[in-house]
Amino acid sequence: MSDLIDLSDEVRTALEDGRPVVALETTLVAHGFPAHVGIEVGLESERAVREAGAVPATTGVLDGRIRVGLTEDELARFTPEVRKTGPRDLAACAVAGEVGATTVGGLLVVARGVGIRFVGTGGIGGVHRGYPSPPDVSADLVSLVSSPVLVACSGAKSLLDVTATMEYLETLGIPVLGFRTDTLPLFYSAEGGPPVPQRVEDAAAAARTAAAHWELGGCGLLLTNPPPKSLDVEDLIEDAVAEAARTNVTGQAITPFVLAYLHERSGGRTRKLNRKLVAANARLAAEVSVAFAAL
16 A cells, blocks of 8 residues: 555545445535535445444545544645545545545545445446547546556546546446446436446345456456436536636536536536435445445
């Protein structure tokens, strides 16, 4: 394990004992919601993991270290001003002594390094609309190739080109499992996405599939979980993406801009659903981790 990484006592003991552990990102806390709401969402996700029988390992960069397993006071330091930290940024952020909120891609790198096999999040990054102009593809996808970790999510983020993201996942050899669904969830909507190559009906089937995939030397997997209810906000998403382009919002700033736009224009409905699906995915990741530990 890297000397840059500190495990909380609880996470370290759980890993040593072979008990189920679920890694959680901090970008959702810092950039996915307003500051006070983000912290609440992070704590709700941890509670969901514990209720399912696993140990939460919320991860971020603090005080020159990559911290796996945060206290509530530490979580409160992940405010909207902190650095968004993907795979390329982890070491530089730690060495610079900055506070860094982990993306899914950054979290996967850390999970791989410490032996955590399961992650819960809202939606993964992928291929942005308009690709190849700009040529924007999330590092989340590349991290999945090199990290044997299962990510429970509600598909790709709503601002992305979901069909192109699915094609890219196939090219990279990343399995996509539909949790009681035959199609890829569209984050806010359960319907309308491209077909998934494999459907699973319960956490045990997902765990067995992951175990078999890893036995063959496979990479990460996605377990896609439809949202608890659907919202049709495609028109709002298109408006948000267009407004981002018009005002020259680019790179890592696009996602928080679009989320804020959606939350405002939907009267808070997207924020409410986003909050529910994040906790639901954390719980699902924990259920699969528990089933995996029992194999």
